[in-house]
Amino acid sequence: MVLAKQKQVIDIKLVRDKTMGPIAQSSRELSHSNIKLFTAAQQVSPANRALDNRETLREQLRERLPRLLQTTLELEQQLKLCFQELHRALKVDGLEYSHNNENINLSLGRRATHSCSYRLVTERDFNGEICFSRRSRFDEEELQLIESTLGQLAYPLRNALSYRQAVQLALRDPLTGVGNRIAMDNALHHELQVTQRNEQPLSLLLLDLDHFKKINDTFGHSAGDQALKHAADSIRHAIRDIDQVFRFGGEEFVIVLRNSNQECSTMVAERIRARLESMQCQFQGQEIPVTASIGVATYNDKETIRDTLQRADQALYKAKDQGRNRVISLD
Numbered sequence: 574m575v576l577a578k579q580k581q582v583i584d585i586k587l588v589r590d591k592t593m594g595p596i597a598q599s600s601r602e603l604s605h606s607n608i609k610l611f612t613a614a615q616q617v618s619p620a621n622r623a624l625d626n627r628e629t630l631r632e633q634l635r636e637r638l639p640r641l642l643q644t645t646l647e648l649e650q651q652l653k654l655c656f657q658e659l660h661r662a663l664k665v666d667g668l669e670y671s672h673n674n675e676n677i678n679l680s681l682g683r684r685a686t687h688s689c690s691y692r693l694v695t696e697r698d699f700n701g702e703i704c705f706s707r708r709s710r711f712d713e714e715e716l717q718l719i720e721s722t723l724g725q726l727a728y729p730l731r732n733a734l735s736y737r738q739a740v741q742l743a744l745r746d747p748l749t750g751v752g753n754r755i756a757m758d759n760a761l762h763h764e765l766q767v768t769q770r771n772e773q774p775l776s777l778l779l780l781d782l783d784h785f786k787k788i789n790d791t792f793g794h795s796a797g798d799q800a801l802k803h804a805a806d807s808i809r810h811a812i813r814d815i816d817q818v819f820r821f822g823g824e825e826f827v828i829v830l831r832n833s834n835q836e837c838s839t840m841v842a843e844r845i846r847a848r849l850e851s852m853q854c855q856f857q858g859q860e861i862p863v864t865a866s867i868g869v870a871t872y873n874d875k876e877t878i879r880d881t882l883q884r885a886d887q888a889l890y891k892a893k894d895q896g897r898n899r900v901i902s903l904d
């Protein structure tokens with residue numbers, strides 16, 4: 574019992590990758606449902622620490638990291654700090670973190686031949702998978718140090734994930750799951766910087782579902798909601814990963830196409846239009862006819878991004894005026 578008081582109990586279950594063998598008995602204690610992992614801080618004597626630079630670095634890792642982790646709620650930043658400290662202490666070359674449900678894939682440093690991977694699981698949640706790699710093998714003592722570091726990372730990481738979820742929720746349209754207008758403003762600001770820095774074209778599509786009021790009036794509001802979800806999914810499937818879609822309001826969507834000139838973005842718009850026209854939208858056994866009109870404009874450095882959006886809106890207006898279910902591009 575006294576021993577337990579001296580040690581820091583971390584309520585996280587670390588699951589080692591199969592190839593790494595079981596977690597050493599000396600660094601863990603099994604309980605009914607989870608593994609309680611103990612930091613190994615007490616194993617290093619003060620005399621050794623003073624003499625051994627390697628031990629000093631490791632001790633610094635144990636002392637510094639928790640303090641550093643308290644300085645940020647950003648997941649990327651936390652992992653960066655963790656990687657930097659492990660690089661200093663253990664010469665870790667690469668860190669990869671993924672969380673499929675949250676759509677997170679992060680890679681820091683450079684992946685090397687030898688690796689150790691963990692699933693980070695607490696009693697309540699899954700907090701992703703993490704992999705460290707290095708040019709030389711990790712010995713058991715180093716694995717224990719990595720595991721106690723993961724113990725230190727566990728709660729800050731969980732808080733960072735909750736924070737990230739809250740931020741994402743605030744930026745997402747609850748009905749369709751695509752970004753909302755605030756997210757769009759942030760993205761436009763960011764994309765403009767990327768465009769100007771890389772001197773690449775940036776195009777905007779403004780898409781408006783046709784006769785949407787009629788869909789609501791004929792099939793009911795829930796069917797209208799279903800049509801909006803269907804449209805958002807269709808758009809998402811028709812664009813590249815680096816492109817983004819936002820619900821601009823009502824039945825209007827903005828699609829931001831990175832590194833896309835007028836010609837290319839008109840093709841993408843046509844692909845989206847054709848997909849919407851051909852894909853069936855079903856609601857309670859009924860087929861709802863969904864088509865869209867799309868305005869296209871490509872940013873030029875004589876205007877603001879708001880002007881580009883304005884031109885896309887003018888193009889959309891023309892598409893509606895010329896009969897709907899079509900793409901119009903404006904220079």
Ligand SMILES: Nc1nc2c(ncn2[C@@H]2O[C@H](COP(=O)(O)OP(=O)(O)OP(=O)(O)O)[C@@H](O)[C@H]2O)c(=O)[nH]1
Pocket residue numbers: 748781782783784785786787789793794795796797798801822823824893897
């Ligand atoms: N079901 C549903 N309807 C919505 C939502 N947001 C806006 N609407 C409806 O979308 C309709 C938009 O109608 P209009 O602006 O007249 O446009 P339209 O009927 O699509 O006609 P055109 O754009 O000219 O083809 C309105 O009836 C709104 O009530 C929503 O979240 N769900």
